[in-house]
Amino acid sequence: MTNHVRFSEICLSDYGMIFIQVEGASERAVIEILKANNVLKLNETQIYREYLRREKVQAIERYVASHKSKKKNLLIRIVDSPNEKYRARRLFANRYDVCTIVTNPEIEVLIIFAEGLENNREYLKSEKPSIYLKTKWPKWNQYRQRHKSLKSESFFKEYFADVDDLIRAILKHSRSNSNEYDRLKDLLKD
Secondary structure (H helix, E strand, O other), X not given: OOEEOOHHHOOHHHEEEEEEEEOOHHXXXXXHHHHHOOOEOOOHHHEOOOOEXXXXXXXXXXXXXXXXXXXXXXXXXXXXXXXXXXXXOOOOOOOEEEEEEEOOOOOOHHHHHHOOOOOOHHHHHOOOHHHHHHHHOOOHHHHHOOOOOOOOHXXXXXXXOOHHHHHHHHHHHHHOOOOOOEOHHHHEOO
């Protein structure tokens, strides 16, 4: 059975390799911005060289199978919903722990918080942050010419070029939700 852990309850030095699994390009961009600005608690030398998409988890199992280590490995999953379950194959289940970071309802909510739109009546009526931003956010028209998608890595990197804006949005988002699961703020240095 897969061992799920809370980020706040682990000691990173207890782990060998740390794998980061992202849902898409925007999640990858957020992690890359934070990593490039040295604001993550994660040790750079422990992080696996590439971010894994949800469907590429076999890379973890290949790594674990080919590298004998006295330490367990850690998979940090960045997902939209706390309901997205993860189960390692039985052969690998005891060789790495899994920590799930939730960006509920979706990573684009960070733009909502950065823009101060979290209490906007129109936003509160919409289904998802990305739908609201694409249809009702006036600034999207400025960005649309340079970026094919609101969910693109290039858009997120341009929008959050100032890491302090990203950190403020992450902190605002974490205050708006319960602490029943790990959030991006848990990955930030104090």
